[in-house]
Amino acid sequence: MFPKRIKLILSFTVVLVVGMASGIAPLPLAAALEGKITTAPALSGSPSADLSTVIAKIAKDTIPAVAHIEVTQSQEVNNPLTPFENDPFFHYFFNTPRHMPKKFKRELKGLGTGMIMDPEGHILTNNHVVQGATNIDVLLADGTHYKGSVVGTDTKTDLAVIQIKADKPLPYVTFGDSDKMEVGYWVVAIGHPRGLDQTVTQGIISAKHRRGILDPNSYQDYLQTDAAINPGNSGGPLLNLQGEVIGVNAAIMSDSGGFEGIGFAIPSNMAVHIARLLIAHGKVVRGWLGVSIQDLTPDLVKAMKLNVSSGALIADVVRGGPADAAGIHKGDVVTSYQGKEIKNGSVLQNEVANTPIGQEVVMTLLRNDKTFDVRVKVGNLHDAVKVIAASLKDRLGAVVRPVTPGEVRKYGLNNQQGVAIESLQKNGSLAAAGFEVNDLILAINNQPVKNVKDFVDLLETLKPHQTIQIMALDHKSGQTGYVQVTVR
Numbered sequence: 001m002f003p004k005r006i007k008l009i010l011s012f013t014v015v016l017v018v019g020m021a022s023g024i025a026p027l028p029l030a031a032a033l034e035g036k037i038t039t040a041p042a043l044s045g046s047p048s049a050d051l052s053t054v055i056a057k058i059a060k061d062t063i064p065a066v067a068h069i070e071v072t073q074s075q076e077v078n079n080p081l082t083p084f085e086n087d088p089f090f091h092y093f094f095n096t097p098r099h100m101p102k103k104f105k106r107e108l109k110g111l112g113t114g115m116i117m118d119p120e121g122h123i124l125t126n127n128h129v130v131q132g133a134t135n136i137d138v139l140l141a142d143g144t145h146y147k148g149s150v151v152g153t154d155t156k157t158d159l160a161v162i163q164i165k166a167d168k169p170l171p172y173v174t175f176g177d178s179d180k181m182e183v184g185y186w187v188v189a190i191g192h193p194r195g196l197d198q199t200v201t202q203g204i205i206s207a208k209h210r211r212g213i214l215d216p217n218s219y220q221d222y223l224q225t226d227a228a229i230n231p232g233n234s235g236g237p238l239l240n241l242q243g244e245v246i247g248v249n250a251a252i253m254s255d256s257g258g259f260e261g262i263g264f265a266i267p268s269n270m271a272v273h274i275a276r277l278l279i280a281h282g283k284v285v286r287g288w289l290g291v292s293i294q295d296l297t298p299d300l301v302k303a304m305k306l307n308v309s310s311g312a313l314i315a316d317v318v319r320g321g322p323a324d325a326a327g328i329h330k331g332d333v334v335t336s337y338q339g340k341e342i343k344n345g346s347v348l349q350n351e352v353a354n355t356p357i358g359q360e361v362v363m364t365l366l367r368n369d370k371t372f373d374v375r376v377k378v379g380n381l382h383d384a385v386k387v388i389a390a391s392l393k394d395r396l397g398a399v400v401r402p403v404t405p406g407e408v409r410k411y412g413l414n415n416q417q418g419v420a421i422e423s424l425q426k427n428g429s430l431a432a433a434g435f436e437v438n439d440l441i442l443a444i445n446n447q448p449v450k451n452v453k454d455f456v457d458l459l460e461t462l463k464p465h466q467t468i469q470i471m472a473l474d475h476k477s478g479q480t481g482y483v484q485v486t487v488r
Contacts, residue, residue: 051186058188058243059200064141064171066236067114067123068192069148069162071133074107113191113236114138114162115245116172117275121146121164124275125235126250127153130160138164141198152278156219156286158250159271160235161278173237176244178223178267181205189227189249189263191236203227210264211346219286219350222264223247229263238265247271273354287355288381289328290321292461293345296333304331308366311335312348315463321384326376329367336364352378384456395464395488397428400455403440411440411478416450418442418473433485435472442480443471462487 112129116122123138130136136148146164153160164170181187185205193199207224225238229249238247247265254260277284292315301309311333317324334342337351338361355361355378362373393399401422403413418440424431441449444458445468462468466487473480 054241055188055200055202058239058241059190059198061243062173062190062237062239063198063200065116065173066141066190066198067116067125067164068139068197069112069114069123069125069129069235070137070139071110071112071130072107072135073110073132074105074134111192111195111232112234113232113249115235115237115248116170117161118172119169121166121170122151122275122279123148123162123164124248124271125160125162126248127155127158127160129235130162131155136162138162139197140170152282152284154274154278154284156284157266157270157274158220159248159266159274159278161275173245174243175268175272176240176242176246178246178269181208181223181240181246183207186241187225187227187246188239188241189225189229189233189236190239191229191233191249193228193230193232195232199233201228206262209346219270219353221267221270221346221350222250223267225263225265226261227263228259230259231257233263244268245271270350285357286353286381287357287359287378288321288384289323289352289376290318290379290384291323291328292316292318293334293348295344295346306333306366307369308333308335310341310343311366312342312345315461318384322376322379326374328363328365328374328376331367333366334363335366335371338362353381393425395459395462396430396485397425397432397488398430398435399423400441400452402452407440407475411473418449419452419455420475429485429488433470433483435483436475438475440473440475441470442473445469446471459487464488 110129110133112125114123114125114129117124130148130150131153133150136150138146138148140146144166146166148162148164151161151163183205187203187205189201189203191199203226205223206226210222210224211220223238223246225247227238229236229252233249234251236249237245238249240246246268248268248271249263249265251264252259253262253264274284293312294315296306296308296311296313298309300306300313314323314328314330314332314334317328317330334348336342337348338355340347340351342348342351357378357380360375360377362375364371364373399422400419403418403420407413407420408417421430421435421437421439421441424435424437441455443449444455447458449455449458464487468485468487470483470485471480472483
């Protein structure tokens with residue numbers, strides 16, 4: 001819906017060519033990190049404050065806990081002159097060497113923002129700020145510098161936690177309850193846009209529950225704000241008028257690359273939960289039901305003659321998954337999960353993801369105009385890849401594997417790009433389309449495939465007999481192209 005105009009607000013510059021290349025239980029917000037992350041009591045109603053002084057107080061109290069993050073990334077890039085390596089005229093006119101390196105290594109400098117979460121120096125920021133960083137420098141408002149190390153990252157929510165070691169107590173932010181924020185509430189953003197340290201801007205909450213902004217398959221559920229944020233604001237706090245963090249600034253909608261009045265922040269409730277998991281385990285383990293879900297639109301309500309107007313429609317059920325074992329059917333509508341109303345597919349997705357692995361939950365379903373409860377034992381999303389991959393073998397007639405480091409170098413790929421075909425069934429869909437073993441799949445319907453899990457996530461949403469467009473790489477020639485395949 002938005003992808004061409006959405007900008008991650010990390011400021012990057014190329015600085016140097018340096019050489020040649022040869023399920024954890026979700027806790028109540030107040031106990032989110034067993035005291036490590038400070039959270040405030042839930043507020044009721046709109047905050048009232050003297051706007052002539054309140055923003056100044058928020059800035060004074062919060063800026064010491066806002067960190068300027070500078071990262072260094074190392075990238076390999078293809079040599080643009082390689083195609084002319086054997087061209088004698090090119091060598092004559094441009095005096096280039098006969099044997100040129102096929103790749104160069106360059107360094108990128110990136111600027112972002114973070115917020116200190118606890119006295120131990122854990123700093124919350126965006127994943128896209130620190131992803132791939134070879135060096136992280138952290139500058140605090142008092143002028144002190146620290147080296148940062150990555151504690152954990154989560155690409156699905158675009159969140160990350162890094163840590164600095166200090167020999168003195170560190171100031172830290174307090175987190176508020178993002179669920180209590182309403183459209184029209186005043187907010188304050190603090191960050192380092194375009195390297196301008198300790199910049200403070202203000203605005204309001206423009207909308208809630210913005211989904212599908214960057215990745216349709218992600219767990220993001222943004223707050224929208226018109227507080228001015230720009231490249232360099234990534235990972236900075238969005239605060240209410242009590243000075244509590246209610247969001248993590250992450251992206252803007254822009255044609256120019258700068259602020260145009262539409263910014264997006266990750267809600268603090270989600271950020272605190274993910275931060276807890278990253279600090280405790282270095283990764284996020286999510287719950288899994290084994291279903292494909294979609295929003296219940298007015299057209300679907302009319303076509304299916306339903307007596308509800310909101311909910312999550314079960315579009316498909318994975319054979320052998322938790323939902324299948326519980327007797328959930330394709331076409332069922334989920335209206336409640338553990339007593340919480342389910343308004344759409346994204347709400348259900350996030351609730352399941354935050355459920356402890358192995359916990360039995362109660363879901364309310366609508367089927368044939370009858371409402372009833374079912375009990376489901378939540379599975380592990382990581383283990384789900386194996387279950388789904390087995391079912392996909394029948395639909396595509398193929399088994400895929402991760403791309404090897406040798407293939408990455410051979411084809412000039414990124415470290416996280418594509419899957420390779422490990423085996424094929426002679427009468428399968430991929431074999432019929434001309435695929436061979438060791439061919440690579442780079443994208444499906446213009447959605448990049450980074451790894452086997454991405455591949456499984458994308459195919460899990462496809463309907464039977466749906467025709468898809470696969471961006472493939474031929475393992476013999478190294479050439480890429482698009483192939484149409486019909487899923488069984």
